[in-house]
Amino acid sequence: MADKASMHQNAEALAIEALxxxxxxxxxxxxxxxxxxxxxxxxxxxxxxxGFLAGVLQFILAHEPTLMRFCDAAGIPPAAVGQALRHLPLGDTNYESSI
Structure with missing residues (x-):
């Protein structure tokens, strides 16, 4: 299993791709x-x-057609966007205690 630092980096990379x-x-x-x-x-x-990058993923997640278009373009399952969100600051209320 990936460590928290690499999961955070992967989440940031996905959010930048979404941006x-x-x-x-x-x-x-x-x-x-x-x-x-x-x-x-x-x-x-x-x-x-x-919180900006979390906001980018929240924007993608808020509209299913946008989510599906992004996931098709990125070659990832839709669940990966929600998982990435949880590894970004302000993407989950438990972020601070999870690092």
Missing amino acids: GFIAADPELLPRFLAITGIGADSIRRAAREP
């Missing part, structure tokens, strides 16, 4: 920006904030 997926989609990106209140010019700065 790229969102950014490349002309329909998803404006919706993501509107929901998060982040300006397109502020995404890089926001990405360094705790």
Whole structure:
């Protein structure tokens, strides 16, 4: 079984891949920006904030068609997104006690 550090790194990598997926989609990106209140010019700065990457995965998980399109593009099962979310800061209420 992978250690917590590698699970966290894998979760971060998946969230970054999801962010790229969102950014490349002309329909998803404006919706993501509107929901998060982040300006397109502020995404890089926001990405360094705790919880941002969890928010990216929460955005993907909140809309099943988006989830399925992302999973098809990434070649992963939908459950992997929820599992990754739990390994990111603010992705699970027990994150702090689990590290």
